Amino acid sequence: MFIDIKDARKHYGEGETLVNALDGVSLSLGEGKIYVILGPSGSGKSTLLNMIGGLDSLDSGEITISGRNISRSDKKKMTDYRREDVGFVFQFYNLIPDLTVQENIQVVADIAKQPMDIEEVMKALDIDKYKNRFPKELSGGQQQRVAIARALIKNPKILLCDELTGALDSKSSRNVLKFIEKVNEQFKTTIIIITHNEAIADMADTVIRIKDGQVASCTNNGNKRSAEELEL
């Protein structure tokens, strides 16, 4: 498998404040597929995504990407992995406040090996008309689209999205999901989307449900729908 997670464990705090954010997660994810992760608040979804993205380290267990063990890599290899292979759309956009929309995207393009065309990406996400504005001059949904552009511009093998459409209305959500779908088809990008919106699960190849730091279910979707058909 492309992404293999074996008995991943991560706790925070101790004693009375101990939380097993990941309590023995094992998953095998295929290349070029779309995964949707659902689960209650605090169940460990973001923790899992951060681990796959190489942003944090496990207490025990391992994660391999194409056979490469990212849970036991040195700092340099982790940086390369994050820089070259992973695009991250964070739950709270993480845009750089002092850079314009275009600059926020350009800084990522500058360090990428094979970036996409910045004009094309901005157009597809309908943010080209705001390209000279600063993040604070944009609505939540517009900022979200800039965050997606930042993640996609480097044409990553893996796109990780935390609450992809949480701040968007249904029309903007559909547009964003259509774009994500197009990226998946065109570049065979493996896409993992965390969401609270059950309707988005319909566009997944596989739906993963997380509860109390464990995988409650992992089900192939026999009735996959396009973003156009989702009942958002």
Ligand SMILES: Nc1ncnc2c1ncn2[C@@H]1O[C@H](COP(=O)(O)OP(=O)(O)OP(=O)(O)O)[C@@H](O)[C@H]1O
């Ligand atoms: N840095 C941290 N320090 C202490 N506890 C943490 C930390 N990060 C996460 N946790 C705890 O780990 C658990 C899992 O958190 P996580 O952010 O993965 O949940 P989530 O499923 O993404 O929730 P949400 O849907 O609200 O975003 C929660 O109980 C949370 O409070």
Ligand SMILES: [Mg+2]
């Ligand atoms: Mg979260």
